[in-house]
Amino acid sequence: MPVLEVKNLSFSYGKSQKAVKNVSFAVEKGEFVAIIGHNGSGKSTLAKLLNGLLKPTSGEVVVDGFSSNDAGAVFEIRKRVGMVFQNPDNQLIASIVEDDIAFGPENLGVPREEIGRRIDDALKAVGMKEFRKATPERLSGGQKQRIAIAGVLALKPQVLVLDESTAMLDPQGRKEIAAVVENLLKSGVSVIAITHYMDEAVKADKVLVLDRGVVALSGTPKEVFANKAALDALGLEQPLAGIIADGLRERGVNIPENIITEEELLGALWK
Amino acid sequence: MKDVSFGSYFPADSFVHKMDARAKILIAIAYMVAVFLVSAFHFLGFAACLSFVILTTAVSRVPFFRVLKSVRTIIFFVVFSAILQLFFNSKGTVVFWVITDVGLLNAAFIIARIMLIVLGASLLTLTTSPVELADGIEGLLYPLKWIKFPVHEFALIMSIALRFIPTLIDETDRIIKAQKARGADFESGNIFKRAKALIPVLIPLLISSFRRADELADAxxxxxxxxxxxxxxxxxxxxxxxxxxxxxxxxxxxxxIVFLNKFYAINTLAQIAGAL
Known part of the structure; x- marks a missing residue:
């Protein structure tokens, strides 16, 4: 049974055009789903629908048996679907790391001793154990974002939604977040990453391409990125490894089609 | 701009840091009352307050310059108050031009009083994290729940405001630089012109604050x-x-201080000279 299921989900802001139109997909336990699309494709609206920040106009999101249409279930859904946003500065509510991470469990009414343990676990999961008493102001972007993730992990979610959480980070910060995501997937947390970066999307188990609120393409990264013409029409780039492979092929290097990850590219070149 | 010390926490593991925020707030208030209790020209009382600050700073392991920096932000206010005292005081005997000895004493008195209060307040915020501070205030206000005062909400608003001060200062810095790059002039013209020049800084700041508030609410x-x-x-x-x-x-x-007020009255320059 999927952890999170999106069924015929539609949403419109007021009376304007629908921002999300009839989207359906499912996320399994420990699965990594990437959602890509250009600006205004409805990615962020979709993210906000996933944990009840927005109420669907029609259709529903079902998380662990709780439906988004059941008004009483919204906290059950938020407990299970954690959300990390783009700007770490606008997500941290406390001036000390441990206090910030405690915020979520405090809201749930978790007993004190248990909160302490959850802070430990969450900081360990993002590799920032020694920063428990630090001030977020003095941390780097990547570190701040890891604290924001830890703050969500303290709620023990089954699904983590990263809404362009790497968009404001430098390459180093992006690497840090990628490592955290890898660990979370290993521990059985599902991750939905909404991203601009194709190199993040190629690591996913499943990629959804959104265009004007509709799922234009979906499938494994291989399947999706094989549709070069369609992606081009949507204004989306190929992953860097693919661009390099294509360029090399054009110049007569014998390299297979359909390369999307760095590892594949290296493998093909080393042959 | 970035060095606003008032309200920024200095993390350390000291006696003062470990104190209960509620107690620290009450002590800070009592200290300020003490500063106000020093009746006119009992500079010995101020010396007592100053030694209290110095002692607390030493025990708190906050570097002295960090505490002193807090005074910098209000220096204009201090100087302004002192000048008012100097020039608009007709009591006492004239020492120089329109300046009287009472005016001089008043000015010194005002300077000492404001500085001591700011030093005390910044010691509180340097040794108490904003969260602790908010928790402390929440704890102290707790009895107000009886009259349905939203104590928790109030405390949360405060701690968030404190958390965002450095962020907004950074942002202000950035906007000022961006506007300067676009040719904005903040340095020339009279005070009205300069105030008007700040509008292109304040409006983006306001808009971005609303955006931040929105995102924070979602988070x-x-x-x-x-x-x-x-x-x-x-x-x-x-x-x-x-x-x-x-x-x-x-x-x-x-x-x-009460004791000093009673037994060591010093009211004129001559007496200060005598005491020295």
């Missing part, structure tokens, strides 16, 4: 925030012997 909602109902607290506040010592110290200060 808080995502973390299951639902007001104070059924909420637990991770940090538990406990009074300890440290707090007792702090209370005793500030009580000693107040008693000392």
């Amino acid at each position: 808080m909602d995502s973390r299951c925030y639902a007001g104070s109902k059924n909420r637990t607290k991770y940090k538990k506040m406990r009074l300890s012997f440290r707090d007792l010592m702090g209370v005793l110290a500030v009580a000693g200060l107040i008693v000392g």
Whole structure:
């Protein structure tokens, strides 16, 4: 049974055009789903629908048996679907790391001793154990974002939604977040990453391409990125490894089609 | 701009840092009362307050310059108040031009009083994290729940405001630079012109603050925030012997000042000279 299921989900802001139109997909336990699309494709609206920040106009999101249409279930859904946003500065509510991470469990009414343990676990999961008493102001972007993730992990979610959480980070910060995501997937947390970066999307188990609120393409990264013409029409780039492979092929290097990850590219070149 | 020391926490592991925030707030208030209790020209009383600050700073392991920096931000206000005292005081005997000895004493008195209060307040914020501070205020306001005062919400608003001060200062810096790059002039013209030049800084700042507030609200909602109902607290506040010592110290200060007020009256320059 999927952890999170999106069924015929539609949403419109007021009376304007629908921002999300009839989207359906499912996320399994420990699965990594990437959602890509250009600006205004409805990615962020979709993210906000996933944990009840927005109420669907029609259709529903079902998380662990709780439906988004059941008004009483919204906290059950938020407990299970954690959300990390783009700007770490606008997500941290406390001036000390441990206090910030405690915020979520405090809201749930978790007993004190248990909160302490959850802070430990969450900081360990993002590799920032020694920063428990630090001030977020003095941390780097990547570190701040890891604290924001830890703050969500303290709620023990089954699904983590990263809404362009790497968009404001430098390459180093992006690497840090990628490592955290890898660990979370290993521990059985599902991750939905909404991203601009194709190199993040190629690591996913499943990629959804959104265009004007509709799922234009979906499938494994291989399947999706094989549709070069369609992606081009949507204004989306190929992953860097693919661009390099294509360029090399054009110049007569014998390299297979359909390369999307760095590892594949290296493998093909080393042959 | 970035060095606003007032309200920024200096993390350390000291006697003062470990004190209960509620006790520290009460002690800070008592200290300010002590500063105000010093009646006119009892500079010895101020010396007592100053030694209290110095002692607390030493025990808190906050570098002295950090504490002193807090005065810098209000220096204009201090100088302005002092000048008012200097020039608009007709009592006493003239020392120089329109300046009288009472005016001089008043100016010195005002300077000392404001500085001592700011030093005390910034010691509180340097040694108490904003969260602790908000928790402390929440703890002290707790009885107001009886009259349905939203204590938790109030405390949360405060701690968020404190958390965003450095962020907004950074942002202001950035906007000023961006506007300068576009040819904005903040340095020339009279005071009205300069105030008007700040509008292109304030408006983007305001808009971005609203955007931040919006995002913060989403982040808080995502973390299951639902007001104070059924909420637990991770940090538990406990009074300890440290707090007792702090209370005793500030009580000693107040008693000392009352005593000085009574027995060592100094009212004129001549008397100060005599005392020296």
